[in-house]
Amino acid sequence: MDRVFDPADHLPDEMLERIRDRAADVDRENVFPTQDLAELAEAGYLRMLVPADRGGAGLSLAEAACLQQRLAAAAPATALAVNMHLVWTAVAKILRDRGDDAFAFLQHGAAAGEVYAFGISEPGNDLVLFGSDTDARPTDDGGVSFTGTKIFTSLAPVWTSLGLHGLDTTDPDRPTLVFAFMERVPAVVTHDDWDTLGMRGTQSRTTELHGAVAPVERVVRRVPLGGPPDPLQVAIFTAFEILVASVYTGISQRALEIASGAVARRTSKKSGAPRSDDPLVRARIGDMVISYDSLTLQLAALTRDVDERADHGARWFALLSGMKHRAVTSAQHIVDAAAIAAGGQSYRAGHELARLTRDVRAGVFHPSSPDSARQTAASSWLDSL
Numbered sequence: 001m002d003r004v005f006d007p008a009d010h011l012p013d014e015m016l017e018r019i020r021d022r023a024a025d026v027d028r029e030n031v032f033p034t035q036d037l038a039e040l041a042e043a044g045y046l047r048m049l050v051p052a053d054r055g056g057a058g059l060s061l062a063e064a065a066c067l068q069q070r071l072a073a074a075a076p077a078t079a080l081a082v083n084m085h086l087v088w089t090a091v092a093k094i095l096r097d098r099g100d101d102a103f104a105f106l107q108h109g110a111a112a113g114e115v116y117a118f119g120i121s122e123p124g125n126d127l128v129l130f131g132s133d134t135d136a137r138p139t140d141d142g143g144v145s146f147t148g149t150k151i152f153t154s155l156a157p158v159w160t161s162l163g164l165h166g167l168d169t170t171d172p173d174r175p176t177l178v179f180a181f182m183e184r185v186p187a188v189v190t191h192d193d194w195d196t197l198g199m200r201g202t203q204s205r206t207t208e209l210h211g212a213v214a215p216v217e218r219v220v221r222r223v224p225l226g227g228p229p230d231p232l233q234v235a236i237f238t239a240f241e242i243l244v245a246s247v248y249t250g251i252s253q254r255a256l257e258i259a260s261g262a263v264a265r266r267t268s269k270k271s272g273a274p275r276s277d278d279p280l281v282r283a284r285i286g287d288m289v290i291s292y293d294s295l296t297l298q299l300a301a302l303t304r305d306v307d308e309r310a311d312h313g314a315r316w317f318a319l320l321s322g323m324k325h326r327a328v329t330s331a332q333h334i335v336d337a338a339a340i341a342a343g344g345q346s347y348r349a350g351h352e353l354a355r356l357t358r359d360v361r362a363g364v365f366h367p368s369s370p371d372s373a374r375q376t377a378a379s380s381w382l383d384s385l
């Protein structure tokens with residue numbers, strides 16, 4: 001019998017309400033949402049993408065994207081933080097679905113309660129996955145010692161395993177990117193430096209690596225610098241763009257809910273009718289809905305294509321980064337329109353829309369940046385002419 005997917009089985013309404021209720025305090029206090037993570041872990045959320053034969057829920061990427069939208073609609077920062085762990089579990093799934101089981105250890109780890117952080121971003125590294133200023137030096141026993149600085153490491157106070165990359169230049173003629181995982185060893189120093197406009201609960205602090213060693217069994221891939229993308233890099237890119245787009249689509253959904261509720265509750269003195277009867281208000285909400293629906297439909301289609309191993313060839317990069325870009329820019333427009341619809345109350349610092357207005361601004365900083373997405377899109381058409 002086909003498995004029936006009910007989002008409430010994985011994110012029950014009551015748990016979601018508790019997470020929503022805590023989001024304002026998490027933001028105001030600038031703390032990690034520890035209770036949210038504990039509840040999510042207890043409910044099996046962190047192993048949703050782990051196959052059933054390895055102790056997880058065996059969900060598809062399409063289903064995970066739905067759940068992340070639902071979680072982000074309640075607490076964007078919690079969803080974005082959890083996203084980083086889910087990216088690695090999605091990578092494991094994408095690779096295994098294509099016959100590469102190099103991340104079996106990670107699936108078993110996620111099932112056993114590990115929390116995986118995503119240590120990719122570095123100061124000034126606009127090559128992102130395809131370059132690194134972190135020194136990756138082989139150790140005598142086959143491990144790799146990492147020295148460098150990773151920025152914006154979400155889940156900073158709570159992660160138990162850090163997935164990262166660095167550059168091995170031992171052979172100067174053949175520089176190699178190394179991808180690996182490491183525990184929170186003393187040579188990993190986490191700064192307490194997260195104080196941002198929005199997404200405050202992610203606690204994406206700076207991580208310094210002072211010769212921190214990943215053991216041989218956790219060195220997952222070596223990729224020659226400047227060569228064609230390795231399937232691991234493609235899998236990370238795929239998982240990252242889809243899950244980030246899901247978070248910002250969830251923000252859009254919540255902004256629409258708040259705006260719709262506000263205009264339905266308020267009455268115009270001019271007409272005596274609810275504001276939701278005003279044709280201008282309806283047009284604004286209509287635009288928001290049209291924009292939001294395009295996001296959910298695109299996400300459903302692209303995640304299904306990944307799940308079903310559709311072949312978009314070289315177009316994958318443009319499709320994925322384009323979707324992330326649309327999700328983020330549409331979310332900004334929708335949140336702005338929601339604030340106009342909801343009125344001046346939404347300008348109060350404690351109002352949920354005010355928080356969403358700040359949270360949504362983070363979207364443009366995640367790869368692919370707007371410039372990078374547009375370049376990839378343009379190349380996918382122009383460079384084949």
Ligand SMILES: Cc1cc2nc3c(=O)[nH]c(=O)nc-3n(C[C@H](O)[C@H](O)[C@H](O)COP(=O)(O)OP(=O)(O)OC[C@H]3O[C@@H](n4cnc5c(N)ncnc54)[C@H](O)[C@@H]3O)c2cc1C
Pocket residue numbers: 080084117118119120121122123124125151152153154155199202204362363365366367
């Ligand atoms: C809420 C949030 C959560 C995130 N979580 C993660 C995560 O978990 N894992 C992850 O890998 N990434 C994460 N990111 C990082 C994100 O993907 C970007 O890499 C990050 O926003 C940096 O973007 P930027 O390069 O445009 O920043 P920039 O402003 O260009 O740079 C950021 C820092 O690097 C310094 N810098 C910039 N250029 C140079 C240079 N040439 N030389 C030296 N220093 C320089 C800047 O002074 C600044 O301190 C997160 C981002 C956000 C907003």
